[in-house]
Amino acid sequence: RIPASEGIAGWVVEHGQPVLVPDVKKDERFYKEVDKVSRFKTKSIVCVPLKAKTKLIGVLELMNKVDGTAFTEEDVVLMSIFAYQAAMAIENARLYSELKERLEGEIQLQKKLSESDKFRALGLMASGVAHDFNNLLMGIQGNTSLMLLDIDSSHPHHERLKNIEQSVQTGAELTRQLLGFTRGGKYEIKPTDLMELMEKTSRMFAPTKKEIRIFTKYQKGIWSVKVDQAQIEQVLLNLYVNAWQAMPSGGDLYLQTQNVTLDKEFVRAIDIKPGKYVKMSVIDNGVGMDETTRKRIFDPFFTTKEMGRGTGLGLASAYGIIKNHGGYINVSSEKGEGT
Numbered sequence: 001r002i003p004a005s006e007g008i009a010g011w012v013v014e015h016g017q018p019v020l021v022p023d024v025k026k027d028e029r030f031y032k033e034v035d036k037v038s039r040f041k042t043k044s045i046v047c048v049p050l051k052a053k054t055k056l057i058g059v060l061e062l063m064n065k066v067d068g069t070a071f072t073e074e075d076v077v078l079m080s081i082f083a084y085q086a087a088m089a090i091e092n093a094r095l096y097s098e099l100k101e102r103l104e105g106e107i108q109l110q111k112k113l114s115e116s117d118k119f120r121a122l123g124l125m126a127s128g129v130a131h132d133f134n135n136l137l138m139g140i141q142g143n144t145s146l147m148l149l150d151i152d153s154s155h156p157h158h159e160r161l162k163n164i165e166q167s168v169q170t171g172a173e174l175t176r177q178l179l180g181f182t183r184g185g186k187y188e189i190k191p192t193d194l195m196e197l198m199e200k201t202s203r204m205f206a207p208t209k210k211e212i213r214i215f216t217k218y219q220k221g222i223w224s225v226k227v228d229q230a231q232i233e234q235v236l237l238n239l240y241v242n243a244w245q246a247m248p249s250g251g252d253l254y255l256q257t258q259n260v261t262l263d264k265e266f267v268r269a270i271d272i273k274p275g276k277y278v279k280m281s282v283i284d285n286g287v288g289m290d291e292t293t294r295k296r297i298f299d300p301f302f303t304t305k306e307m308g309r310g311t312g313l314g315l316a317s318a319y320g321i322i323k324n325h326g327g328y329i330n331v332s333s334e335k336g337e338g339t
């Protein structure tokens with residue numbers, strides 16, 4: 001290696017001019033160490049700058065003519081012409097790959113955006129279905145209640161009618177989630193301390209799940225944010241339930257709130273506004289997810305759980321709610337490590 005700015009090449013970089021050295025022994029600029037390392041015996045040198053327009057991108061150096069004679073002014077001219085062509089080609093290749101990179105970034109962004117389009121469309125569809133579905137359920141509920149009025153608990157159909165009522169309630173719960181997901185439900189936005197909300201919801205959750213230890217890390221002076229409290233509570237409960245189900249033999253749940261400021265660079269790919277946000281984290285050390293699962297968790301009706309345990313709507317509705325609040329929800333998880 002030749003130290004930067006030493007030797008003939010270094011001189012060319014510094015001055016941006018071609019150099020002709022017919023005999024290196026007579027030129028002080030020649031860096032003698034190089035022959036010791038390379039075991040090459042340099043006699044004559046031509047060195048020309050590689051310039052793309054006005055920008056120097058390198059130098060081109062030739063050593064020793066094959067016929068043993070020294071380089072001439074004519075060689076310098078030939079080399080300069082060649083160097084000009086080479087520099088343009090190199091610079092074009094660089095610009096091309098830069099352009100390609102930027103284009104790939106745009107395509108990535110486009111994919112993310114069409115992702116949220118997909119959710120919007122799904123949301124609209126789901127809310128339509130949810131309303132109709134809810135009306136049907138109310139019909140079943142009404143008739144079941146009327147039949148129950150006519151019979152007492154010793155009647156063989158009593159138990160079955162009770163089961164129907166139970167199923168109707170489960171169905172109603174499902175439509176409630178769908179409506180929450182689609183913003184069809186009523187909104188009530190007020191300034192909220194998310195730390196308090198997290199406290200409150202975790203207190204609701206904690207006593208029923210004794211095998212789970214809850215650790216909290218709340219930043220002091222958390223910013224107030226405008227949210228629909230019922231919906232954010234639902235998001236948190238969905239996350240707690242998932243965490244709990246991921247830790248069948250108990251485990252640790254970490255709850256955190258934190259003020260964060262997201263800059264332009266950060267929000268570019270995730271389709272929200274730059275600015276101040278409050279970040280809530282729900283962390284468990286449960287079974288975790290592999291990549292295939294992780295990629296699909298926000299898809300409506302995606303579940304890895306058995307019938308009756310999972311609907312696959314928890315995270316889809318969480319996604320919808322957070323999105324509607326102008327926020328951003330993300331997951332990181334490792335199989336066997338936690339989420």
Ligand SMILES: Nc1ncnc2c1ncn2[C@@H]1O[C@H](COP(=O)(O)OP(=O)(O)O)[C@@H](O)[C@H]1O
Pocket residue numbers: 238242243246284286287288289293297302303304305309310311312313314315316338339
């Ligand atoms: N904390 C978690 N740990 C491991 N897997 C999780 C966790 N949360 C969600 N998942 C995965 O994401 C899927 C979808 O979650 P969700 O939308 O809440 O639906 P559900 O809980 O009804 O299956 C789950 O079935 C599970 O595979």
Ligand SMILES: [Mg+2]
Pocket residue numbers: 238241242310312314315
């Ligand atoms: Mg769930």
